Amino acid sequence: MEIIKEVTLMQARSKAAKAEGQKVVFVPTMGFLHDGHRELIKTGRKAAGKDGLLVLSIFVNPAQFGPKEDLSTYPRDMDRDLKMAGEEGVDAVFTPGVDDVYPRGFETFVEVTELQKHLCGERRPGHFRGVATVVLKLFNMVMPDSAVFGKKDYQQLKIIERMARDLNLGVDIIGVDTVRESDGLAMSSRNAYLSEPERRAARSIPGSLKAASDGVATGVRQARDLIEIMKKIIEKEPVAVIEYIRVCDKESLEDLDTIEDEALVALAVSIGRARLIDNRIVSIRLRA
């Protein structure tokens, strides 16, 4: 497995692969890999095929953290990350430096203006601008044919899909289902922030999503009723602070009043130092 730090070397590596007709598949991450990432890598390996070039990037992107967020304490473990990458058949790990990605005088940003307004965008101004910008830059460094993103970050996935289409990037975006712990908690690098009692309280997040899904299956149709059901479950945990619970259109992310068919139920909850997000598609066609 190659480890590439320089932007120009990464570009040269991908160009060489393309010149030989190899497919380039890309899994961008912020590192501290868990089994959710493992699933992204497995999906990437399949998409690249035996002969393709599978690139995993590890870059904690300052541009997507707000001034009061956890950039400086974001967990890192490069040795463990490289081990997992090796196990899962990654061909090249790309670990650019912050100053190479954002050199002095950097001032160009991309925004997906409507999709970024909703859900996490309301509370994290500039977050999705930072995400879209770094993903576009990484795409130009890695030059992938396909790139793999998790559905846990559903809004991010939709924004990247939209950006790829709107800017004619020619990159196929592959979404991968959320991987969960045995009790349902979505895998996240930020789960490492949770103490044991906080970790137990965090079960209320997937629990509330299950209750929403069951609610829809048994006839609940009003968004406010679903939100009420979820709120009650999470509020049983005194350490859990709800940032938002939303029922929205799964493409536009605009709030829905009534569920006609399918909907995205998404929430953000702070527990201790961890701000956790999760989501689930609910459907009136599923029975409880």
Place this chain on the structure above:
Amino acid sequence: MEIIKEVTLMQARSKAAKAEGQKVVFVPTMGFLHDGHRELIKTGRKAAGKDGLLVLSIFVNPAQFGPKEDLSTYPRDMDRDLKMAGEEGVDAVFTPGVDDVYPRGFETFVEVTELQKHLCGERRPGHFRGVATVVLKLFNMVMPDSAVFGKKDYQQLKIIERMARDLNLGVDIIGVDTVRESDGLAMSSRNAYLSEPERRAARSIPGSLKAASDGVATGVRQARDLIEIMKKIIEKEPVAVIEYIRVCDKESLEDLDTIEDEALVALAVSIGRARLIDNRIVSIRLRA
């Protein structure tokens, strides 16, 4: 000479050229070509070499026009444009449709946040966002190794250079000197808007730049003094309305008080229906 209308065909054409090791050079325009464009094309032809693929695009970009600007009346003459392209050895003319460039639901924009604030950016909100966005999209459609822009649109050139660097586009940006009429007026498609007396009044624009350059050569160092000299020349023409005259740093485009070495002198003047811009680098090392 090929004429390509479809985005996917353009991408396929460029990919095929690259696969054969051809250099792809791109000259983006809004059409109604004049001798300034001819110079861009000649430069592009040289950069592409005999065997390279030289692509000229003709696309009047709605995203860079304000609601009260001249989008609907912007001059067009496709037959004449194709004739010039053929004469100058263009290999492919790319003429995408507005709905292909901006399909329903389009909402992704690029901004070069600091450079876009100055000069024309102050009076044309959204203009450079529209320019940067369409150029990024066109780059992703044409996939050039190099692209050619005129220095008459100096701020645009600086913004594109910055964007290419900041977003790791891997496109070499080539700037070409302004081509002028015999009396000094910079070539522009919008010169077509001028009546005969307006056309005569427009000479005051390059005249004022020449006076600024001469002023610096003879010892004038204060920006406000230069601006005063220029203002007097243009104000002799009753049909000329000054939008701005600025003396600024030629890289950051920030206003200068005093010229220490070189400076960009730039102005925008409305004459009748035409909003005309021009600029000149002045230097204390040049003697009048």
